[in-house]
Amino acid sequence: MGSVFTPRNLLVAGGFILIALGIWSGEAGIVFEKAIRVCLECIGLG
Amino acid sequence: MTRTPKIINRLIIQVAALFAYNPFLHNFLTGELYRGGSKYLCTPGLNCYSCPAAAASCPVGSLQAVLSGRNTITSTYVVGFLLLYGALFGRFICGYLCPFGLYQEALYRIPGRKLIPSRKVQMLGLLRYPIFFLLVVGAPLLVVDTFGNGTAGFCAWICPAGTLEAGIPLMLTQQSLRSLAGILFQWKLFVLILLSALSVVLYRPFCRFLCPLGLIYGWFNRISLHQIKIDSSRCTTCGACVSSCKLQISIHTNPGSSECIRCGDCARACPHGAISIGFDIPTSQARTVTRN
Structure with a gap:
């Protein structure tokens, strides 16, 4: 049976940890606030 | 796979x-x-x-x-x-x-x-x-x-x-x-x-x-769960995969190419069935080994 500590598994685990850290630090809120308003850069005005 | x-x-x-x-x-x-x-x-x-x-x-x-x-x-x-x-x-x-x-x-x-x-x-x-x-x-x-x-x-x-x-x-x-x-x-x-x-x-x-x-x-193509694998015992290096690839990737020599978008054209084109593509899930691998 192979090790569970493969690079892929470590990256998946790291991804979940970073997402959790981002939620804890309020980054998820920044993303949400940006996403619910018209992004002027995206549409070529900003 | x-x-x-x-x-x-x-x-x-x-x-x-x-x-x-x-x-x-x-x-x-x-x-x-x-x-x-x-x-x-x-x-x-x-x-x-x-x-x-x-x-x-x-x-x-x-x-x-x-x-x-x-x-x-x-x-x-x-x-x-x-x-x-x-x-x-x-x-x-x-x-x-x-x-x-x-x-x-x-x-x-x-x-x-x-x-x-x-x-x-x-x-x-x-x-x-x-x-x-x-x-x-x-x-x-x-x-x-x-x-x-x-x-x-x-x-x-x-x-x-x-x-x-x-x-x-x-x-x-x-x-x-x-x-x-x-x-x-x-x-x-x-x-x-x-x-x-x-x-x-x-x-x-x-x-x-x-x-x-x-x-x-x-950057993740070589280690991602979704993989392309080449069966070297079947591959004759005929080049059918390279000819079929719209991104001109030599997939039989570099299946983990960072340019490959996994469209599967190469697997369909291979006349020898040497290219498999899919999610590299351990349980399905075990089943393949058992069947062989």
């Missing part, structure tokens, strides 16, 4: 992803954006969050949004999504789950002469590095206004998905925005038109030369 993915299956998944990312089609009539909780989440593929129909956030736009804040120099949240998606799917996302990839492929289906880029032209793919490091990461951190807010360089100056999915629909529905359109909007419209015209004769030019998200996912 699945042996030969069918073209029709890929198209169905691409269209399903398009509508899963953008289910609120009625918002195109009003120009209103969806404001529900799913916008906390990042999509795997490039899909503008200012598209009226969008249900979630674009990872590239989100990364720039966080980095351009006054008090942030990194984004664990968005990087976490990129790590997760990259480790699971790699560039399978580009081939199956990206609406702008689907748009370019639809244009490529228009009949006519098609271009096969020379090696020198293919080197233009290196442009994705300065685009990522200077526009996606550098501009939000370094090009700041008097209030300390950075600039989302890629969204502002390049992103054709934003122009197509958000810029044009919002300009059509909102007079107030239309009156503000100037040289920057004209530039972004020019980029979109140029890439659209190029897509008719060249397979996925944006993905090849400009897309920072494809660059990132390419």
Whole structure:
């Protein structure tokens, strides 16, 4: 049976940890606030 | 692992992803954006969050949004999504789950002469590095206004998905925005038109030369759960896979190529069944070993 500590598994685990850290630090809120308003850069005005 | 993915299956998944990312089609009539909780989440593929129909956030736009804040120099949240998606799917996302990839492929289906880029032209793919490091990461951190807010360089100056999915629909529905359109909007419209015209004769030019998200996912292609495997006992190096590849990848010598979008054309073209493609899940591997 192979090790569970493969690079892929470590990256998946790291991804979940970073997402959790981002939620804890309020980054998820920044993303949400940006996403619910018209992004002027995206549409070529900003 | 699945042996030969069918073209029709890929198209169905691409269209399903398009509508899963953008289910609120009625918002195109009003120009209103969806404001529900799913916008906390990042999509795997490039899909503008200012598209009226969008249900979630674009990872590239989100990364720039966080980095351009006054008090942030990194984004664990968005990087976490990129790590997760990259480790699971790699560039399978580009081939199956990206609406702008689907748009370019639809244009490529228009009949006519098609271009096969020379090696020198293919080197233009290196442009994705300065685009990522200077526009996606550098501009939000370094090009700041008097209030300390950075600039989302890629969204502002390049992103054709934003122009197509958000810029044009919002300009059509909102007079107030239309009156503000100037040289920057004209530039972004020019980029979109140029890439659209190029897509008719060249397979996925944006993905090849400009897309920072494809660059990132390419870094994961060798280790992602979705893999291409070559059975060297069956491969005769006949070159059928290279001839069938629209991205000119020598997949039999480099199955983990960072350019490969996992479309499966090579597996379908191989006359010897030497190429298998699919999710490398341990349980299915064990079953294969038992069967052999």
